[in-house]
Amino acid sequence: MTSAAAINRVLLAVFTAFMLSVPWSVPALINSFWVSVIAEILIWSLLAASVNLLFGYVGLLSFGQALYFGCGMYGVAIGISDFGLSFWPAFGLGILAAMAMAMVTGIFAVRLTWHYFAIITVVFSLIFYFLALTNKWLTGGDDGINFTLPSTFSFGGTHWSFTDPTFQYFFILGAVSFCFWLMHRLIGSPLGKAFLAIRDNDVRASLIGLNVYLLRLIAFVIAGFLAGVAGALFAFFGRYASATYMFYHVSGEAVVWAIVGGAGTLFGPIVGTSIFIVVREIVSTHWEHHSLIVGVVAILVVIFAPKGIVGLWHERLTRLTERGMAPPVETELRTEP
């Protein structure tokens, strides 16, 4: 067990070092275009994380997380272009809009579970997608809203903003890392354990005194927060917001990323999102049917690794290190008093 933990720690250190070196190492190795691809992967992995929080930790499969992503985007875009907000208030508005939407829709959605829950999240997503599409005066419809990027920090005469690709990358990396750290804390906390209990057995959870409805609603709003941060970052990243990102297609992709990567594991969404976006970027230039690969990989993983790639990794690693360490300990041995 300890050696498995050590291997994972080394991997995490290597991964962290790589992420920190991306603005220099990636242009040197490939080209600078891939820096922005990696930034995009980070953002989308946060959307996948919001699916993962609900599905992997609370047991609710949401096909509507793009709605809160879209709210994050529009909060930023409308905040900047209509209200003339600067960077941080617009960022805050985006996150708040997403959480408020999650709160309002969650009040209805979390009364349901399983396929009913999945269906109602799709329905909400569709309703607001069409509303966004038709109310052009507010959302710009299909064309979306373009805005000029305000600077993020300014001290005296110096400004830092997303126009500097290195700053942009590190800001996104920082924000996404912070959200994953928050999620890590959450999972280990009493609230997180209550989520797991509800995922495992909701009837039992209510009998031990957990308010299942309220806890599911809290989880739904936290997931809305994660999706909202992702959407707000994506708005800054692309300098625009559009209703297309609210479509349930986007939600569906996030579900696939989370499940293939490993629902119920912290890093699953990052792994899943990375694989699919990298495949898309490489293959789509040569072959237009790249989504076929997505489908095949998704099916294979669901059949052969129900806990996703990260789940499979953990399983293999524990088996490998346990075998390598000591003679098998008789764990089954128990004395009946």
Place this chain on the structure above:
Amino acid sequence: MSEFVLRTEKLTKRFGGLIAVDKLSFNLAGGRLHAIIGPNGAGKTTFFNLISGLLTSDGGRVFFHEHEITGLKPHQISRLGIKRTLQIKSVFPQLSVADNLWVTGFAGQRFLNPFRAASRDRGAHEKVERALEQIGLTTLAQRQAGTLSYGDVALLEIGMALISEPRLLLLDEPTCGMSPAETERAVTKIQELARVIDIIIIEHDMEVVFEIADDITVMAQGAILASGSPEKIAADASVREAYLGREEDEDYVEEDAHA
């Protein structure tokens, strides 16, 4: 003593045309271990579901220490101190044994801190350790609950009931599916518990019932057929009729009644 621990007034539950619990008025005095027996379909589990809030009644009222709990949600009733186990063993299969106990221990709190690491809570940790010792599962603390043997799951359920510090414990066939050794262990545990907690137990194993119960209530077709001391129940003619309609059971109950 005028105050009952649990009192129901004409409690009724219908499933379509079937009356599962029929105007049931039940009184539980404190300090006694009360067993409910009855043929399959008598409404015993439905009765537990009504008390614990998993089902809403179609009529009648429930009082816990003379405080009305009719229509409350399961978690609200649980927080008042009524804890129960389920007939089909029910734990959190993907959590470790220790975490099952841990989550049960704090579930009654109104505020679940999202910012504090659960592993840092010393008090809770000691409580879990103590419960593990009491049910004898210390060596299996880190095992996933879903991988335990049936008897160990049942013990874990009792541990979960223990750690939640109940005022009234509803046990639904706790020894069902256990080996004789496990049954004996569970029975000892239940008798120990009964000294400090009020317990109602649904049980099919007559040997167990007549061994541990102070009072027995017999249910049939959603109503109380008879209620009283084990001796009285064993001698009751209507009970014999309800139970012994089937020939093969006759020897069984007689034998046990005299055991």
